[in-house]
Amino acid sequence: MNISIKELPDYDVAFVRHVGSYLDTYQAWGKLGAWAGKNNLFPPEQYFIGVSLDDPSITEEYACRYDACITIPQTFNQENESEVQFKTLPGGLYGLYQFYDTIDKFAITYQSLYGQWLPNSDYEPDERYCLEFCMNNPSDDPERKAKIELYIPIKKR
Numbered sequence: 001m002n003i004s005i006k007e008l009p010d011y012d013v014a015f016v017r018h019v020g021s022y023l024d025t026y027q028a029w030g031k032l033g034a035w036a037g038k039n040n041l042f043p044p045e046q047y048f049i050g051v052s053l054d055d056p057s058i059t060e061e062y063a064c065r066y067d068a069c070i071t072i073p074q075t076f077n078q079e080n081e082s083e084v085q086f087k088t089l090p091g092g093l094y095g096l097y098q099f100y101d102t103i104d105k106f107a108i109t110y111q112s113l114y115g116q117w118l119p120n121s122d123y124e125p126d127e128r129y130c131l132e133f134c135m136n137n138p139s140d141d142p143e144r145k146a147k148i149e150l151y152i153p154i155k156k157r
Helices: 026-038 103-122
Strands: 003-008 011-019 048-052 064-070 085-089 092-101 123-125 130-134 145-155
Touching: 003 145, 011 026, 026 064, 085 123, 092 103, 103 123, 103 145
Parallel strands: none
Antiparallel strands: 003 092, 011 064, 011 085, 048 064, 048 130, 092 145, 123 145, 130 145
C-alpha cells in the first residue's frame, strides 16, 4: 500500500450526522451540500470531509454514525444556524492513502490499512477518527468511482 505520512492542522467544520448504513450517507451529503450552497462554501477553498464514527464489524449497521462535514472559514458566523452542527476535527499525524474506486470497496481499504499496513509500519493507531477527504462526487464520475484521500490517525511506536 502506498501510504504517505502527513501532519494536518485542526479543521473547524459544519456537519450533518447520518445514522444507519454507511452506504446511505448520501442523504447527509445532500443536506450539507444544500446548506453549503446557501452559504457560498465550495471547494477548493473548503474541504468536504467524511468521518465514520463506528466500526461496522462491531456496531449494528442501523446504529453506525457518520458525519458529513465541510470546513468553514474562521470568520464564519455560526449563530442562528439550525440546519447543521459545528465542531473541530483535530489535526496531528496521519497516514494518507489515496482511494479511487466504487464506494462499496471502501470498507476493504479500512481493513487493509488497519490489518496489514499499520501492524507492519513504524506507527500505531491514535484515538482520533479517520478523515475521509471527498475529492469528487461519485455520481459525476464516468465510472461512478469515489476519489477519497483517507487519513488514518497515527502515532510513532
